[in-house]
Amino acid sequence: MNWKRYERASDLNGALTLLDRAEGTGRVIAGGTDLVLQLGQRQKSAELLVDVTGIDELRGLCASGAWIRIGAAVTHREAAASGLLREEAAVLAEGCGMVGSPQIRNIATLMGNVITAQPAADAAVPLTALGAELRVVSAAGERWVPLEEAYRGVGESAIDATREVATEIRFRRPGAGAKTRFFRLARRKALALPVLNGAVCLWRDGDAGRIREARIALGPVAARPFRARQAEACLTSDRITAALLEEAARLAAGEATPRTSLIRGSEEYRRAMIRLYLTRTLWEMLDIG
Amino acid sequence: MNEKSCCEVIGRSVRRVDSQGKLTGKARYAGDISVPGMLHARVFRSDRPHARILAIRTAKARASSGVVAVLTHADIPGKNVIGQVKPDQQVLCAEKVRFVGDPVALVVAETEAAAEAALALMEVDYADLPGVFTPEEALRPGAPKIHEDGNLLEEHALRKGDPEQALAGAEVVIRTAYRTQMVEHAYLEPEAGVAVFENGRATVWMPSKYAHADQRELATVLGLAPENLRVVNTTIGGCFGDKVSLSAGFFAALAAVNTGRPVRTVYSREESFIATRKRHPFRIDYTLGASREGRLVAAKIDILADAGAYSASSPTVLFKALIHAAGPYDIPHVGMKLTFAYTNNPVGGSMRGLGVPQTAFAHESQIDLLARKLGMDPFELRLKNAMRPGSVTATGHGLGDSVGLVETIERVRREVAAIGTPPATATKRYGWGIASMFYGIGQSARPNPGRARIEVDEEGRFTLFIGIGDVGQGSSTAMSQIAAEVLGRPVEEIRIVAGDTASCPDSGVTAASRVTYIVGNAVHMAAEDLLTQMRDLAAGFLRSAPGKVLYDGKAFRTVEGAGRQVSVAEVVRSARQKGGELCGTGVFDPSYTPLDPETGQGEPMGTYAYATQAALVGVDKESGEVEVLKFVACHDVGRAVNPKAVEGQIEGAVSMGLGFSLSEEILLQNGRMVKPGFSQYFLPTALDMPEIRSLIAEAPEATGPFGAKGVGEPALIPTAPAIVNAIHAAAGVRITDLPATAEKVWRLFRP
């Protein structure tokens, strides 16, 4: 016997009340594609599941002022197909289009991709590069959690889904000068977690010879989606040259901490691929080579 | 109206007889069957690779809600031993477990969930024994013994000519060590079975490609006379050589006999990975000698295989490997040694190709390396040495006329030339690789008769009874086509019953690509037999001689044709009035001579199929990633009974071979599988598949039905070496252990 009750909340207050009354034995479910398996394998437990995908206010994906807001019920399919994202944050649309399979993308949510706390998550990695944050609501009130602080460990979220509802992801619109790109290496072309994925966001300076800001997120090369900050700093430190990009990629490969895995490969190979894929991505984004 | 001429049905891509049921969801797989009052049984399996069982404590599981029984070895009514070649495996382990997944107990409950929950309450005390996880370790003196009589399961040699001397004198010698990995069949339907036990008789519905063998083996386990056990084959959701012997149906039957209630057992995917048999990993040390002109003079081949915990089909795999390891070439001097060792790994079983995909990887890599060393075109080198009618195989088998290898090489060469090779880019290199093969149809050097029976009823309707189940490859369609051809009827008017021990003759197993050739012959003979019987009776009716009676599919008339005719239905009715039944039977067993135990010489197979395949790959010079872009396959099948089905076999085999060469591998750590299941076992998806061009060559086999041989396994055999040779052509590196992961290729680029 697994969960004993399944409730579909129609508004946020209703969901919070259900969780509150369950006193820690309830748990939020959205698409459920990971959670159902984890519950079945007893990796997680819940007496009550509170389905939040029917809550209207969690459904939108839109631009609002300087922000792009993505409700907790938005699926990977919706994000991958979103004209707004393709236009302004292609890296996220591209990442969302690589999650699992079409059937998974049809129901699994971006928020779930974050809360499930896997370092390889194809939506969470671009969201990390985009500097996203999560709105988390509980009986105690609401808070905003930067995405990078939403992880406790592999498979362990800092959001307590037994008491809190993460309602929305937001990030600043990258703006017209930004370029974003996603890359991925996997054992086959669909239905596979990546050996390596990465998201790069670059803002060029008015003086076209320099990068004003760079954000690079990589997975699964650490316990959470990993910001390659040394590489980012390197990219803004000097004028754009092939040598600068290669140096940034070399730094990223050094600061990430992939481990040798029978399935994903040796640490050495994975570092080499970070360097290779990042170099190639940066070259393409900056039209070098 | 005249006698019909060949062939109305043979050689045509008629629709499959079973596709409607499969497309509408009406086809019943064992897991779809539900019987009122049915219980659910789940197997409790060892989590130790090698351990003595001290105690099996079932009380907590028994007390769990919904549990009806917990069975152990003590509850087996008959003999607690199985093994179709060598009986060395227990149904439920009594004293010892030998691999992670060995069955120890059976939990029977009202619901699947209750059975599942009770599994967690099972307690077994083990005393761990040192495990043995490679065949090398297993054969070391003093290694822990997995079975009483030691870890050497089987050993055989082959000797033709004087390979040592020939190699010593050879102008060019290539010696390479190869390794292949453990592979899972990964049929989409997990094992399932449903059993009912009433009045001392049991019926089991299960996907069985050989119902009669399952009946014989299971009857001894259940302590029943075989006639009191009926095995009914259900729609088989793929098998690729597995789903044989100890399967879910065995456990369902054991539970039904013990509880007196109907029982269903369905494996989870994880269980299917852990518990079922696998493709044997091979280590192959291959030495090939040739003249400077590219004439092969000698081969010396050493094979060591990991057979896992039990014998299963290891002997079958060993002999197939021995017969084929020198490849489809005329080589005067050949020496081989094959050694199969027990380990505490998952059990090595039969899987599509029976050891030959492994040996073909080695010999086709060797041929490619030789071509490079000699600076010869690899097509040319193969043509120079290819088997032709009259060539002699490594076992000393002089070949007959049906040897289409040269045609397959030439046609693939033309196709490859027409497609061409894309130019290299900054990061990608492209290249074609080719590989050829031969494959003996049927079981090696032992009797493997196929039987068939055809009945006709008073309405003139024909029913074909065969013992073999259609594993998805389309055998029921092909067999119906053969009967339809002889009987002059459309395929859909031949009713077929396949794999029910209550009504079907023992046709042998659906394996070794034997069905079309062997059972097809039996069907052909049964149909001819029935037609002869009907014609004789009709002749009496028509007051004519049988030789002067014509048949048009519905009725008989005399050659003179004075309007007199008698229908099939009338012939049947009249026979029955006289107390006779019309029933055609056929049995075919290909001729063979046994292999000499010392030299491995003999004529083990009735006939051989031949093929050449070519792969175009793109290799990323920096990441080692390999993408297969195009594929060409030409197969000599003797005669394509159903060309679309032959193409389907080729296309499916290419996907399986693509997985074998690039991505599929069962990873073990001290006998424990790493992440058993589909999520980390990389079967090719639609996006990973290249465009495939299938070409059919037909060198008719005189002893085959309408000239047919077979294609099921041959289609897989050259795929992996074609891809590996293409990687070499593209990127200049040689993969010698499978799978060719991106990291392995990348390492070869490093200085």
Next chain:
Amino acid sequence: MDHGVKIRMKVNGQWREAETTPDRLLIDLLREEFGFTGTKKGCGEGECGACTVILNGRPLLACLIPAAKAEGADILTVEGLTPEQGLHPIQQAFQDEGAVQCGYCTPGMVMTAKALIDENPSPTEAEIKRAISGNICRCTGYTKIVAAIVRGAALLRGEAATTPAGVDRERVPQLPPVGPG
């Protein structure tokens, strides 16, 4: 046993209700309670696509969906796709192209194809491959499946609506004599 929740959904055009345990998955409800065994369980972990059904217009995996989540949903399984007589054009195309071998992936593959063509009546081969990339087939190498979906889409557009010449008619296989039909 602990039953107690009633779950209601529209399956293949009819409202159906089952009393079941709250933790039942949609695949088990469809197969065991409603008898729609055409929906296959290949892995139970969302990795093969054999259990694909169309739920509110989208192809989804019945093995990962709590039945209660599908409360009130409109679900189409392969049984609902099949017309009373003959075959749906997509099924027909699978049959004509020889896209069926062992058949275990077939219902899920057909449902995925149906959802694709509903949304995109003229899919390219690349779009088809991407759409079925979550449906594993171990038998066919996908070649004939892709061809069948191209053909099925054409049939549904009213093009090439004839079956190829020389292909014989079909019949339903025999069922074993025990067990409910």
